[in-house]
Amino acid sequence: VIAFAPSAYPAEIQRLRARFGDLPVIIAGMAGSDRGWLEVPYAPCPATLADVRAAMHWVEAGRTAIVPGLALDRADAPDVMRGEETQAFGAIAAGFVGNEGLLCHPGTHCKWLCHQGSAVTGFHTTMTGELYAMLATHSILASELRAQAAVDPSFEAGVRAALAGTDILSGLFAVRARAALHRKEHRSASWASGLLIGTDVQTALKSAPFDGGIVGIIGSASLATLYLAALELAGRPALLLDAAHCFTAGIAALAWEHA
Amino acid sequence: VIAFAPSAYPAEIQRLRARFGDLPVIIAGMAGSDRGWLEVPYAPCPATLADVRAAMHWVEAGRTAIVPGLALDRADAPDVMRGEETQAFGAIAAGFVGNEGLLCHPGTHCKWLCHQGSAVTGFHTTMTGELYAMLATHSILASELRAQAAVDPSFEAGVRAALAGTDILSGLFAVRARAALHRKEHRSASWASGLLIGTDVQTALKSAPFDGGIVGIIGSASLATLYLAALELAGRPALLLDAAHCFTAGIAALAWEHA
Secondary structure, three states: OOOOOHHHHHHHHHHHHHHHOOOOEEEOOHHHOOOOOOOOOOEEOOEEHHHHHHOOEEEEOOOEEEOOOEEEOOOOOOEEEOOHHHHHHHHHHOOOOOOEEEEEEOOOOEEEEEEEOOEEEEEEEEOHHHHHHHHHHHOOOHHHOOOOOOOOHHHHHHHHHHHOOOOHHHHOHHHHHHHHOOOOOOOHHHHHHHHHHHHHHHHHHHHOOOOOOOEEEEOOHHHHHHHHHHHHHOOOOEEEEOHHHHHHHHHHHHHOOOO | OOOOOHHHHHHHHHHHHHHHOOOOEEEOOHHHOOOOOOOOOOEEOOEEHHHHHHOOEEEEOOOEEEOOOEEEOOOOOOEEEOOHHHHHHHHHHOOOOOOEEEEEEOOOOEEEEEEEOOEEEEEEEEOHHHHHHHHHHHOOOHHHHOOOOOOOHHHHHHHHHHHOOOOHHHHOHHHHHHHHOOOOOOOHHHHHHHHHHHHHHHHHHHHOOOOOOOEEEEOOHHHHHHHHHHHHHOOOOEEEEOHHHHHHHHHHHHHOOOO
16 A cells, blocks of 8 residues: 655655654654655665664654665575565564564565564565455456455365465366366365465465474554464464564664664 | 356357267366356365276267366365376377376366376466466556566576575565665566465375476477476476367367276
């Protein structure tokens, strides 16, 4: 969602200061992208909180800043994020998560972050949410996917299929095949969601440099609950964290220099 | 594509007989589905040519028949097809392929068949073509995927990424990340197509019970060429077969009882 045209930011900041007091303003997320206020170059990952603080773009010195996103500018698999790094730094700074581990930000584009000490050490983005939305709206499966996915036996069966190695490209067609064969044993929306989220979880756990530990899930309640259930089926305990609290803690940590 | 309303089939058959002579008519494909002329139950797979012939539905005895599709009615991964089995039996009967091996039917829904002797012994369907079309039309990648995918270094890089283990959910986001990082080393349409087709090929080769042999590709020229290139990068020789010739040979094999 593009909330403001670039020219609308200064007036909006003025409105915020009129309401909350004449304070410094630090902005993170898509405001720093080419679709936002002004394009702030990504900071390279791995990055500590101090690295990101040093790379903030001050629109007005000491008054208004934009937080850079993070980029992995690798030859084979580049990746970028804007905003989730601030939530991650917040979860770390507030002590919501341990000294090292994995964070999951479910959504249209799901972000998986590894952190160690005060650094985000790596991340990858998956198109899980967008893919599910396209399937439910535009694919041959659309009529099967009208219901809301939920944590139920069908979702769990979909997750288990993914964990057992069923791939997405062929697994999804099973939804169509069940309809053609008049089979009703699964709620299609839950099963397809389970297959996608199970695949997402398995890939993340495989690629993470950490074997154990609790996975922090930062996101909206209904989707986060699906990821929680999938992670538990994969044998990993997980913890739901409130996105707004993490974000606020991250902005505060970036603002305060604990020198 | 639904070519005819159910009620239009008899008149169309009459037109064909007026033009080509008063011959028996055997119909395969979606005409036998719930979206076609009349629903003919799937024959169970594995199935020989004789099994499918015995399961044909005669609309008029000895005159007009509909070929059943094949179904794998498994608990965990059911699958169905209508039409490709006839092309496969044609390729086998005409001697286009060896005594056992793998056939690939690229398309919106790509079908991979294993055959041995005169039997189709297994198959699976992937949503590769439909997924690519949705990404190019409806996703955040749409503006990057306007070009036509072709066998070029970007396609080959996408295939190699898939063969090296890059998964679809995170691999596709690299297309978006390259754009955000202003990197231009790959043609996005070719790279994304290579990632999807490479994944499709790798899954099929892993799940096939045959280690070697030539893969027969039955399909339209441009898409078949992409699959040919991906199979060769995966170390498997492949052969392009004309879909219409395979289909005709299959209908002929079903019509003639070599008792």
